[in-house]
Amino acid sequence: MSTVAPVRLTGYAHGGGCACKIPPGELEQIVQGLVTATSPDLLVGLDDGDDAAVVRIDDHEALVSTADFFTPVVDDAYDWGRIAAANALSDVYAMGGRPVVAVNLVGWPRDVLPMELLREVLRGGLDVSRLAGCHVGGGHSIDDPEPKYGMAVTGLVDPERLLRNDAAVAGLPISLTKPLGVGVLNNRHKSTGEVFPQAVASMVALNADAGRAAVDGGARAATDVTGFGLLGHLFKMARASGVSATIDAAAVPYLDGARDALRDGFVSGGTRRNLDWVRPHLASTAFEAELLLLADAQTSGGLLVVGEVPGAPVVGETTARGDAVITVR
Structure with missing residues (x-):
């Protein structure tokens, strides 16, 4: 649990968690026509809106790539970090793969919310990633009016068991x-x-x-x-x-x-x-x-x-x- 003073993180977001996604019908209109012929080694791309992209490395291994982030879904910073990490890792599991390395994605209102809370968010993400056996190798952050957190995750999968x-x-x-x-x-x-x-x-x-x-x-x-x-x-x-x-x-x-x-x-x-x-x-x-x-x-x-x-x-x-x-x- 968080060791810093409680803050209602959900009060700083217009929505919460994956409910903030762009509606599916709108999203499909946005990406329509952006699917182009590519290498046959791109096993899964944009075509059917799958959970992650998959690129063949060789006959026995393929790379899984995904990213997921969202606004606070709970008020506890540590729990939000754990939830966001588990959610991002899930895309790799949904493809039949195992996550290998992740990087953090952070948007933070640095003049509004204390940095100690962000540390708790990152600690939660790190703890869940460790449980998954997935390395966390840094990430990217921006000053953002609304708090956001998630991960870009890279994994591996057997292309024959995708x-x-x-x-x-x-x-x-x-x-x-x-x-x-x-x-x-x-x-x-x-x-x-x-x-x-x-x-x-x-x-x-x-x-x-x-x-x-x-x-x-x-x-x-x-x-x-x-x-x-x-x-x-x-x-x-x-x-x-x-x-x-x-x-x-x-x-x-x-x-x-x-x-x-x-x-x-x-x-x-x-x-x-x-x-x-x-x-x-x-x-x-x-x-x-x-x-x-x-x-x-x-x-x-x-x-x-x-x-x-x-x-x-x-x-x-x-x-x-x-x-x-x-x-x-």
């Missing part, structure tokens, strides 16, 4: 390795100051074991569930793979307190934009509240894997492409 979001096939189970609900709980925390240890514990947990289990189990398609919510990330994966998917809403796990936070109205604008983006491709008889939870903008969420992962609930299945890309039953 997880990607365009490799799903029909007729397989879909597993989810972390419960949903951190978005509504974080939004409640930002609004009221209430602390939710269960949300922090989920966000700082590494996806290393889940990624390794998915690869060892023969999975070929996966993504991590972050700012676009389960529905948004599943839609991207199904669309890229040319399949549809069915979600069993009753099988999806949620953190304690998530439904209460939803009931009390702590839904971010990012979550509502996620649902609006997916809705034209959605068939569902579920209540709107259930769909909002499935679209909840997560920070450092779990892996969504096409295949079974030991210990993780099966929340749906892939199906042949039909009229609806995503069906919620």
Whole structure:
């Protein structure tokens, strides 16, 4: 925990965590036309909005490159650092790889917030990176009116055991390795100051074991569930793979307190934009509240894997492409 005087870090940000992402529909319009033919050694690029870029080194090894940063999602500086690091590392695990080295990305209002708090943020990121066996080799910082923190991470992966979001096939189970609900709980925390240890514990947990289990189990398609919510990330994966998917809403796990936070109205604008983006491709008889939870903008969420992962609930299945890309039953 932080050893400096408490500061409501979330009060210095217009939003929180991955809920601050540019909406998926807007982002796709921005990058449209920027995909160009490149070397066949670029195994994963911009084409389908996967979790990281992958470049082949040789027949047995490829490099994974990603970057992720965001505004404070919790008030405790040390916890924010841990969450941001785990979130950035997750992109490498979502590709089936292992992180090797990271550099810090920092924006800090140096005339507003004490530098001791920034030290706590960096300490949190360093501690989680050490748990991951990932070196931290410095980074880059700017004076910024709004605090931001994250990491650029480089990892390695076997190109023959790569997880990607365009490799799903029909007729397989879909597993989810972390419960949903951190978005509504974080939004409640930002609004009221209430602390939710269960949300922090989920966000700082590494996806290393889940990624390794998915690869060892023969999975070929996966993504991590972050700012676009389960529905948004599943839609991207199904669309890229040319399949549809069915979600069993009753099988999806949620953190304690998530439904209460939803009931009390702590839904971010990012979550509502996620649902609006997916809705034209959605068939569902579920209540709107259930769909909002499935679209909840997560920070450092779990892996969504096409295949079974030991210990993780099966929340749906892939199906042949039909009229609806995503069906919620």
